[in-house]
Amino acid sequence: MSELRVPSPESRPRRIAVLASGRGSNLQALIDAISAGTLQAELVGVFSDRADAGALQRARAAGIDHAALEPKAFASRSAFDAELFARIDAAGPDLIVCAGYMRLLDAGMVDARPGRMVNIHPSLLPAFKGLRTHRRALAAGGREHGASVHFVTADLDGGPVISQARVPVRDDDDEAALAARVLAREHPLLLETVRWLVAGRIALHEHQVHLDGRALAAPLQLAANNRFA
Ligand code: NHR
Numbered sequence: 001m002s003e004l005r006v007p008s009p010e011s012r013p014r015r016i017a018v019l020a021s022g023r024g025s026n027l028q029a030l031i032d033a034i035s036a037g038t039l040q041a042e043l044v045g046v047f048s049d050r051a052d053a054g055a056l057q058r059a060r061a062a063g064i065d066h067a068a069l070e071p072k073a074f075a076s077r078s079a080f081d082a083e084l085f086a087r088i089d090a091a092g093p094d095l096i097v098c099a100g101y102m103r104l105l106d107a108g109m110v111d112a113r114p115g116r117m118v119n120i121h122p123s124l125l126p127a128f129k130g131l132r133t134h135r136r137a138l139a140a141g142g143r144e145h146g147a148s149v150h151f152v153t154a155d156l157d158g159g160p161v162i163s164q165a166r167v168p169v170r171d172d173d174d175e176a177a178l179a180a181r182v183l184a185r186e187h188p189l190l191l192e193t194v195r196w197l198v199a200g201r202i203a204l205h206e207h208q209v210h211l212d213g214r215a216l217a218a219p220l221q222l223a224a225n226n227r228f229a
Pocket residue numbers: 098101102103104105106107110119120121122129130131152153154155156157158159
């Protein structure tokens with residue numbers, strides 16, 4: 001058993017790096033909360049595998065360091081990730097947030113940063129790991145869908161789940177309508193989860209999520225008032 005402790009203020013994850021491949025609305029939610037003073041953190045870099053990612057434009061507009069790496073310029077996935085993490089490490093983040101990052105990450109790089117990387121995934125994990133989650137949720141015919149924030153481990157979308165937000169699936173939903181309903185809950189879910197990480201209240205110990213030093217029995221659930229119930 002490792003000793004559980006509340007992190008000292010110095011070890012709290014104040015410096016955040018974001019990985020994003022797409023439009024960057026989750027990144028924007030972080031930017032807006034920091035500038036509104038409702039998230040005590042600093043964005044130290046935004047990194048992408050796509051030079052045309054909207055997330056990079058949002059970083060530029062907010063004055064945040066940003067970089068795109070071109071996968072085709074690297075001989076292998078591990079060479080790409082070695083350069084990516086060299087750039088990330090140079091920014092000195094305490095916490096790395098994957099927000100719509102669409103590329104598998106090297107297991108060794110992830111394992112070397114236990115408890116320091118989180119991902120927001122558009123499903124109620126462990127349901128619908130991987131891609132095209134909204135389409136698959138509709139095809140499965142369930143009445144509920146949502147989003148999860150989990151610690152990133154080498155096990156794709158299989159790391160310990162920290163928190164979830166649920167939405168109903170409606171009879172007339174298509175993929176776009178369902179994705180939009182989930183996305184509207186992703187932003188407050190990501191913000192509240194990052195707030196608790198920054199406050200040092202959530203941590204990963206021995207492959208389990210701990211809240212205030214105790215193992216969580218089930219993921220935190222985001223309520224309608226955007227607080228954890
Ligand atoms: N890497 C590791 N090691 N572990 C995780 O849990 C990860 C990860 C990298 C990304 C995000 C994840 C998601 O939220 C994520 C979690 C990409 C793929 C994928 O298959 C799957 C899951 C996720 C991200 N990517 C294809 C690939 O070959 C490319 C697909 C495309 O470009 O359209 O990298 O869903």
